[in-house]
Amino acid sequence: MMTKKIIKPVVSAQEAVKCVKKGDTIMVGGFNYGGIPYTLVDALYDAGTDELTMIANDTAYENVGHGKLVAAGRIKKVIASHVGLNKKTGEYYNSGKMELELSPQGTFVERIRAGGFGLGGFLTPTGVGTIVEEGKQVLEVNGRKYILELPLRADVALIRAYKADRMGNLIYKGTNRNFNPAMATAADIVIAEVDSVVDVGELDPDVIVTQGILIDMLVVKGGSYYASRT
Amino acid sequence: MLPELDECVVKERIAKRIALEFTEGQVVNLGIGIPTLVSDYIPEGVHIIFQAENGAIGVGPAPAEPDLRCIGAGGRIISILPGGSFFASDTSFGLIRGGHVDATVLGTLEVSQTGDIANWVVPGKSVPGMGGAMDLVVGAKKVYIATTHTTKKGAAKILKKCTLPLTAVGVASMVVTEFAVFTIENGRMTLIEKSPEVTLEQIREHTEAEFDVADPLLPIKGMEVAESA
Numbered sequence A: 001m002m003t004k005k006i007i008k009p010v011v012s013a014q015e016a017v018k019c020v021k022k023g024d025t026i027m028v029g030g031f032n033y034g035g036i037p038y039t040l041v042d043a044l045y046d047a048g049t050d051e052l053t054m055i056a057n058d059t060a061y062e063n064v065g066h067g068k069l070v071a072a073g074r075i076k077k078v079i080a081s082h083v084g085l086n087k088k089t090g091e092y093y094n095s096g097k098m099e100l101e102l103s104p105q106g107t108f109v110e111r112i113r114a115g116g117f118g119l120g121g122f123l124t125p126t127g128v129g130t131i132v133e134e135g136k137q138v139l140e141v142n143g144r145k146y147i148l149e150l151p152l153r154a155d156v157a158l159i160r161a162y163k164a165d166r167m168g169n170l171i172y173k174g175t176n177r178n179f180n181p182a183m184a185t186a187a188d189i190v191i192a193e194v195d196s197v198v199d200v201g202e203l204d205p206d207v208i209v210t211q212g213i214l215i216d217m218l219v220v221k222g223g224s225y226y227a228s229r230t
Numbered sequence B: 001m002l003p004e005l006d007e008c009v010v011k012e013r014i015a016k017r018i019a020l021e022f023t024e025g026q027v028v029n030l031g032i033g034i035p036t037l038v039s040d041y042i043p044e045g046v047h048i049i050f051q052a053e054n055g056a057i058g059v060g061p062a063p064a065e066p067d068l069r070c071i072g073a074g075g076r077i078i079s080i081l082p083g084g085s086f087f088a089s090d091t092s093f094g095l096i097r098g099g100h101v102d103a104t105v106l107g108t109l110e111v112s113q114t115g116d117i118a119n120w121v122v123p124g125k126s127v128p129g130m131g132g133a134m135d136l137v138v139g140a141k142k143v144y145i146a147t148t149h150t151t152k153k154g155a156a157k158i159l160k161k162c163t164l165p166l167t168a169v170g171v172a173s174m175v176v177t178e179f180a181v182f183t184i185e186n187g188r189m190t191l192i193e194k195s196p197e198v199t200l201e202q203i204r205e206h207t208e209a210e211f212d213v214a215d216p217l218l219p220i221k222g223m224e225v226a227e228s229a
Helices: A013-019 A038-047 A067-071 A087-094 A105-116 A225-229 B007-021 B034-041 B089-097 B132-137 B200-205 B221-226
Strands: A026-027 A052-055 A075-080 A099-102 A120-122 A138-141 A142-149 A154-160 A164-165 A185-193 A195-198 A218-222 B025-031 B049-052 B054-062 B079-086 B103-106 B108-114 B142-146 B174-176 B180-186 B188-194 B213-219
Touching: A013 A185, A026 A067, A026 B007, A038 A067, A038 A154, A038 A185, A038 A225, A038 B221, A052 A067, A052 A105, A087 A099, A087 B142, A105 A120, A105 A142, A105 B089, A105 B132, A164 A185, A164 B174, A185 B221, A195 A218, B007 B034, B007 B174, B007 B221, B034 B103, B034 B142, B049 B089, B089 B132, B103 B132, B188 B200
Parallel strands: A026 A052, A026 A154, A052 A075, A075 A099, A154 A185, A164 A195, A185 A218, B025 B049, B025 B103, B103 B142, B142 B174, B188 B213
Antiparallel strands: A120 A142, A138 A142, B049 B054, B054 B079, B174 B180, B180 B188
């Protein structure tokens, strides 16, 4: 990994997504329609980059956000916790066109956290006695069974925050936060889409959630239907 | 055959019955569908703290001015009551797995007499995924199942053993349907309440699971009010 710049470049979404290459693994923030980096995802859709592995909590809707990447066949594998809102995900999985790995949501986010925070994995009771434990180590600790779950990392993370300062420090708004702070820790390149970029020193150090040292590029959100409303 | 009830009556009866279980100050997470309605029936004077797994606590009803940056786990616009807060998904599931949530209410495809739940996949057909359900049922202290008594085709959903892939083993503490309320304790299921429209025999006929019958067997709590409203 290259050393990140102290003052982050504020670039266009088109420029930013050039760092996503064919075959890359990407992370995309969001839960349902909230907290998705819509402008970045739309730019990636327009760029046509394919053969991607996508790590996202869900696959949004067929015509919304990163759900469009699935519908357009750009994704070869999805790692998610819930894909029921996007009909194409189930269809492509059932027909063998796309791989799908489902993780329980708490396990999903913790795998990303482990990937970002230098852990080799973690033990969770979630999924014990279900098909989630298939192919994984089950360990007993103090009389309780746990599944050993492994970390997730990506080449590029596309995340959504509310405000950034020029050093890339981020604060979030409402339930848009969801998976974004964890994903900011777990990719080689992290691009944050924000409402606005303010000068260094304008964000209260006590309320900064994501540290600027994790961020590579900033993109100011565009005016599309969802980007402007969320 | 079980009597056919209006869908609204079914939903309201189930939601209302489960709402009566909660006590002052409990932290509760509601799933999608009938469970979402439970918050509408919390008895007056009882304060419940609702948690949404996508990252909020102190969830309240939709505000007059909707903000799409404040949504619940089902995508509904919510408000945050005074004292509530937002957090990231890792904190949210830390609260859930860590035992800081008193109860969760979920729908299901199948539930077994020992409390196994199957509600996230029908192999070869629908692959919605488990979302947060697996963590919720393992982490919450009590798991309430809100479900119609049978499938739309009339097949039993309350079974000796689940046939679909499991969500979790032995976690359900109460199963509430439009016709019956069962508790599950120490791996044994007990019918504690039934609706007056059905006989015990009818319930047995449409419930594959083996269950004990409480004495006295009471009418479903909260029904009288629901029907006259």
